[in-house]
Amino acid sequence: MLRPIVRRQVDEATLTEGDWPEHWPLALRRVHLARGSKGGSDAMPGLAVLPPPTGLLDLDKAVPLLREGIKSDAHIVVTADFDCDGATACAVAVRGLRMLGARNVSYAVPDRMVHGYGLTPGLVDELADMNPDILLTVDHGIACHAGIAAAKLRGWQVIVTDHHLPGETLPIADAIVNPQRAGDAFPSKALAGVGVLFYVLLAMRAAARDAGEETGAADLTTLLDLVAVGTVADMVKLDVANRALIGAGLRRLRKGQGCVGLNALIDVSDRDATRLTTADIGYAIAPRINAAGRLEDMRLGIECLLGDDAEVCRLQAEALDAINKERRHMQQAMVDQAIALPDVIDDAICIPCVSDEDWHPGVVGLVASKLKEKLQRPVFAFAPAGEDEWRGSARSIPGFHLRDAIALVDARHPGLISRFGGHAMAAGLTLPRESLSAFIQAITTVGSEQSEALAQTDALQSDGELDAASLDIAHACALRDGGAWGQGYPEPLFDGVFAVRDWRIVGERHLKMTLERDGHRFNAMQFDGWSGETPATESHVAYRLTPDDWRGGDAVQLIVLQRQAA
Structure with a gap:
């Protein structure tokens, strides 16, 4: 599901105010301002x-x-x-x-x-x-x-x-x-x-x-x-x-x-x-x-x-490292199986709940996360835990509080859930073997009651457009090294329209492209970007600017998070 792109707004006058390091480009300052920081000491705070x-x-x-x-x-x-x-x-x-x-x-x-x-x-x-x-x-x-x-x-x-x-x-x-x-x-x-x-x-x-x-x-x-x-x-x-x-x-x-x-x-x-x-x-x-x-x-x-x-x-x-490679292989197989399950991609299903007798309980959280990103809805994934229980993991979207939703089900149906815990965006729970269907019905009821929250779309928050001259190694390194990026203080993301000059499939799922704007060409990679359809010649892409460590030197790469016809 394509997500709407919303550009963050900042007060341009403050780009030259505050204790910004002189070597920081305006693009990096703009990124930090959009996240609430007023200067370099706010953006990259010390232990003091x-x-x-x-x-x-x-x-x-x-x-x-x-x-x-x-x-x-x-x-x-x-x-x-x-x-x-x-x-x-x-x-x-x-x-x-x-x-x-x-x-x-x-x-x-x-x-x-x-x-x-x-x-x-x-x-x-x-x-x-x-x-x-x-x-x-x-x-x-x-x-x-x-x-x-x-x-x-x-x-x-x-x-x-x-x-x-x-x-x-x-x-x-x-x-x-x-x-x-x-x-x-x-x-x-x-x-x-x-x-x-x-x-x-x-x-x-x-x-x-x-x-x-x-x-x-x-x-x-x-x-x-x-x-x-x-x-x-x-x-x-x-x-x-x-x-x-x-x-x-x-x-x-x-x-x-x-x-x-x-x-x-x-x-x-x-x-x-x-x-x-x-x-x-x-x-x-x-x-x-x-x-x-x-x-x-x-x-x-x-x-x-x-x-x-x-x-x-x-x-x-x-x-x-070897265990992680096994985990990645198992995760992809489980995600593929989950997507193929009946009704999973049906928009009428407000909270998809997926399960399989052969899934591993240690990987269901990753399956829920991948499906949540794809469907933009809360997702529960379950795997057997012994002969008597299902173990589930859930991931959510902004606006729908997972732990509160599970707690509401627990309050309405005492004994249905053996144990649970978590946060607004991620939670885990264990059910008796015979309770899975009843839980799915109960969480679906909660979802229908909170349909307004579920209708919210998690937009991609863009830091705006970078001109072609700024898509260089100096900006890429400044953006990479200029912050502690993560949840609630997200990594810089930009968007713009590019011409797709070349493309090929890598590893069956990924899309390697050559993008062009204002006469400049850029290497680009969209992981899991191959949808089976030829990319539009003119595409609006949301991307991250990174140094291209594979090529080295002054090479940069655009990591594409989303692409659609311009």
């Missing part, structure tokens, strides 16, 4: 803008518990989610706690196929052999009532660090640090799980410093490479705090100061660390870490992030 940890509820409980545990040599077990945010948060927790004096730190992560999401009673039973004194959850826990209750029955202390939306009641943990909690005064509600955990470490270091302890001088900035990767990967809104964290992490990675495992992953991804971008993290680094949790065991990804032996980390990165 980070709000202090004060305001986060239960820090006054979590910090003393962890510090007392460290002093008594208690066994602290970090339990992580099995995605990239969870894996990086786990690595930050283990590394950070050791920097702050902990000598007895372990970690555990659920098996997606065996335990499902989060700290479940089944996982607690398995953790008993580790004899933990303190469980520290990262990137999950806010919805793990049963698992936390089981842990408390065993006499363990439980500290939750999470960023997912809480339900009506909170679990019975000893401390819950989550900026999404009602009454929490922390100004940045968009922290990823790894960001929340990093803030707990900052508060612990401050307490050590106030007590005159040696660990009060711990350099926690060495963890920001991991914080940046997890924050980008989880697609949280990039507010000022998140952009500051990501910017600092990117600077470390570009200087070669990243942890050994991340450097290995950059290498196997064929990326140049000195020019690494948030797009490289989102499309190359994070998927390789995520692949372990989707198809295999996330411990492989966490071990890679915790490792200090370059040769071992290289082997682990190569294994993650």
